[in-house]
Amino acid sequence: MTTSLDSDKIWPFNLLASGAPSHVNATHPLWDEAFIVDEMHGAMQNRWVGPLPVSEWESHDFPSPLKGAKQVGETGGLVDGRPNVGHTVVGAYVRLDSSLSTAACSSEQSLPLGWSMMSGDAWNDVLALNVTSFVDDDPFNFSDGNAASHELRIGLASRAYHALLHGHRVFVLACVRTPTTFRFLRFDRSGATYTDAFSATHDNALLHQFTMWIHYAPHDKIGFDTSVTVLPSGSPDGQRARDICMSSPWGDVLTEHASLCLIQIYDDRTRTFHRIVARRPEDIEQGYPGRATRAYPVVDLDEGCLVFLKDTWRVFRAGVPSETDTYRRLGKEGVRFLPDFYFGGDVPSHSQSSDNPLSTVQNTQCTYDLALRLKGAETTIQSHIHHRLLMKKIGRRLSTFKSSWELCNAIMYALQAHTDAFDIAHILHRNISDDNIMIGEDGTGILIGWSHCIHDDRHDLLRTGTPIFMAIPLLTRGQAVGIHCRRYDLESFLYVLVYSVLRFSPAFQADAEEMYWSFIEFFGDPECVAKTLFLLNTGRFDERRLAIRMPDCDPLLRLLCEFRALFTYVYYPCPEERDSSDPRIQEQQKARRQRMRDAADALNNSSEPVLQVMRRWVERKDLWPENDAAQDKFGPEFRAKYRGKVPYRDYTVVGGDSNWSSKPWRPGTGRYLAMDRNGRIVW
Structure with missing residues (x-):
């Protein structure tokens, strides 16, 4: 028996070359083309790992359907495949619904038995994209120099990393359909692995296996952070956290209508958990590969007070101590003026089993291993481990x-x-x-x-x-x-x-318009000419000019x-x-x-x-x-005006006057300087 699916119904949007779904307002900050291309381009440089044979990639990420069913039986996973309600809403700006997750990926053809599962809720946990702007071109052919292919990949990466950030995800699985082929992808904090393209007509078994796996697998196997649970409105833990917050100087941290989540923080020294209540993440600024560090006030229910949480994906290097180890040593030696760390460590893979957490931790080792094997010592990809710290000072x-x-x-x-x-x-x-x-x-x-x-x-x-x-x-x-x-x-x-x-x-x-280029030059020049002149008490910021200002x-x-x-x-x-x-x-x-x-x-x-x-x-x-x-x-309006402008200077005459010009910055055109949307200097 086969099932024929209506492509328009199971695929609610098409990914256009601009990188935005057709129903999303193109002026929205998340889908601004310049934002996606400029900032994601640099972030994803050398982070695409592949193409891998499907059979090999599958051995790292997808056990067989039978093995998956066996694991579900042993772990008591959710066999109906329906995602926890807390995994669907992923932030104030982005939601895992029609814009970041779809029902099924399918071509208009007969598919094998079981494919109809893909129209169910199981696919809400997978980033599925339909590419219709390419007929013959392969968007993952990195050597073709096709601008549309480049922007497609950047748009895909932007979606995946915002889902990672706002959805409390360890990794995000993706399935991309072109008019003739499919690909599987996996995004984590190290980068993205992708498979060879394969034909749905000739390789139905691969799609069937993918479907079965995401349908039956427990949440941690499809990328969810099991240490996080969304609190329903009116929950006792949420109300207690608000009461604690209101009695502190930071009473506005947990507002009455804020969406709250409960996070299990593991301490690798005492092997115990603390329960903290935090607001759901609403910022959209850290949706990139790498450490993705966030720090903000939270309520520790076990301590009964407001504390400071640092959530990061630390770089793993053999012999290098973690930040929790460093804080413990600093505290033991009596070092002053620190944030008073008291609890934390690497995040276990199964945080909800607090009595016996597994020895494995949330990490990106598989992406690193694949990159190392494919690219050897030339790879710049690093292995990351999820790390959380609680500190008493805010x-x-x-x-x-x-x-x-x-x-x-x-x-x-x-x-x-x-x-x-x-x-x-x-x-x-x-x-x-x-x-x-x-x-x-x-x-x-x-x-x-x-x-x-x-x-x-x-x-x-x-x-x-x-x-x-x-x-x-x-x-x-x-x-x-x-x-x-x-x-x-x-x-x-x-x-x-x-x-x-x-x-x-x-x-x-100083007027912002007047000093902008000097500021960019001082902090953005990799050759450090302006910094050197400053230290020698000459140039634009010598003592005489500073005294005037x-x-x-x-x-x-x-x-x-x-x-x-x-x-x-x-x-x-x-x-x-x-x-x-x-x-x-x-x-x-x-x-x-x-x-x-x-x-x-x-x-x-x-x-x-x-x-x-x-x-x-x-x-x-x-x-x-x-x-x-x-x-x-340099407020938001000023930065919006000058984003994408870069200064040039003739450094042949040291200490001479600067002649400035500007032009739009585009990725891959040179080592230019600019200020990003957050006011940071970028190269």
């Missing part, structure tokens, strides 16, 4: 400072935490950025984000950090820079201060200039290397080289020179203005 973003004094005070406390960690616990942070410095409830700073750190002078040559805040040698000298040292982190603290002052502080008086906040100006002066001789131009018989010239060359070494050694050996500068000015609070709270000079 802070504000650094960009919300209430005064310039509070900004510098928070950075000073974070610098003290960095100093204690290095001098006492022998841990180097290696990712100093504005996102990793928070302002505590009392106005002090909190240093977070220890996932890139190294312990005990471990010789790790991998460059890490946030590019716009990284030290000059890390960006310009590549792997030849050697081991990441203390001085590079101190330089990053300086750039965090400069970034915050230029962009957010009213004390720095900061007439009403002398303490901030003095602090900034004295902080910079500590690095001036580190980057002072090397004396010209030439043979000279003149003893006087030889002595000058020797003295200048020694001065550079001494300046670098002073910052490598101790953070005290920087701390002294910070304390000298922060402790004189009476000199600082009070009403200069943060104001973003």
Whole structure:
């Protein structure tokens, strides 16, 4: 017996070359073509793994129907294949219904027995796309240079990663139909694996097996995070969490009408769980492969208080401790000004079995293994492990400072935490950025984000950090820079201060239109020309020009200039290397080289020179203005106007005037600079 299906009914939309479903408003931020192409292109570079023979890919992801049925019988899985209600709604902007998930994928032909299951709810858990804009072209032929194929893949990746983000998914399965073929795909935080194209006419058994598997498999086998359960309206846990929240200073975290979920947080030291209540994720900013780090306040029902959750997919590298291990060591050594970590670890594959969680954790190892085998050492794909941490301190973003004094005070406390960690616990942070410095409830700073750190002078040559805040040698000298040292982190603290002052502080008086390109040049240039000129006290941000721009906040100006002066001789131009018989010239060359070494050694050996500068000015609070709270000079409207513009500069005349021009940025056309929709500098 065979079943013939109506293609229009089982496939509610077509994926067009623009990357958006036909019924979705093209002006919606999620489906803005420039947003999808520009930002997803870079994110998916070198992350497509395939094509794989279907039989091989199936051995990694899809056991046979009989084996699947046996597993369902052993685990007590949901044999009716209907998804939990919490797995269908995936955010305020995106839902796993007609836009991200469809009923069945089918061509207008007779299909084998059992295919009719695909019109049921089981397929709501699979990202199924119908491609009708291609007749002869294969959208996964990466060598054809077809622009429409490129945009199709980007649109598909955008859908998959937003489903990963908003649906509490470990991975997302996909099935793509072209007019003549089918493909299976699997998206996770490492990238996407895809199969060879196969014909539904000749390979019905593959589609049948796929259908049977997604119909009978337990939720964790089709990519759901089983540690998360959506709370129904009026649930006792949800109401208790709201009551706890209302008694705290953060009463608006769980509003009356917010959709809530219950998350089981596992601690790998005590092998126990804590139950936390959190809002469903509503942002659409982190829908990309990689770490996908999110941090936000939640309610710990077992502790009865509001706490801070960090949810991330950490990079797995043999011998590198996890962030929970780092926090435990920092706490044991008495390091101050940290977020007070108390519970967490890697997420087990089966979190709902709290009495006996399995030893396996949610990871992307299969994608990494396939990439390593297909591409060898050339692969840039990394293996990720799902990791969650609970912390007792809740802070504000650094960009919300209430005064310039509070900004510098928070950075000073974070610098003290960095100093204690290095001098006492022998841990180097290696990712100093504005996102990793928070302002505590009392106005002090909190240093977070220890996932890139190294312990005990471990010789790790991998460059890490946030590019716009990284030290000059890390960006310009590549792997030849050697081991990441203390001085590079101190330089990053300086750039965090400069970034915050230029962009957010009213004390720095400059029109956004006037300074935009200088700002982009300073923080976005991989050659670091503007940064070098700044450290040498020349160029657009020398002391004279800063004084003109900061007439009403002398303490901030003095602090900034004295902080910079500590690095001036580190980057002072090397004396010209030439043979000279003149003893006087030889002595000058020797003295200048020694001065550079001494300046670098002073910052490598101790953070005290920087701390002294910070304390000298922060402790004189009476000199600082009070009403200069943060104001973003590059607000959403400004960023929307300038997105896609890139600066050019003729660097042949160092220190000369810049001649600016702009043009639209398109992927694959060069290493240009731009500001993304969140105000971040991208290359």
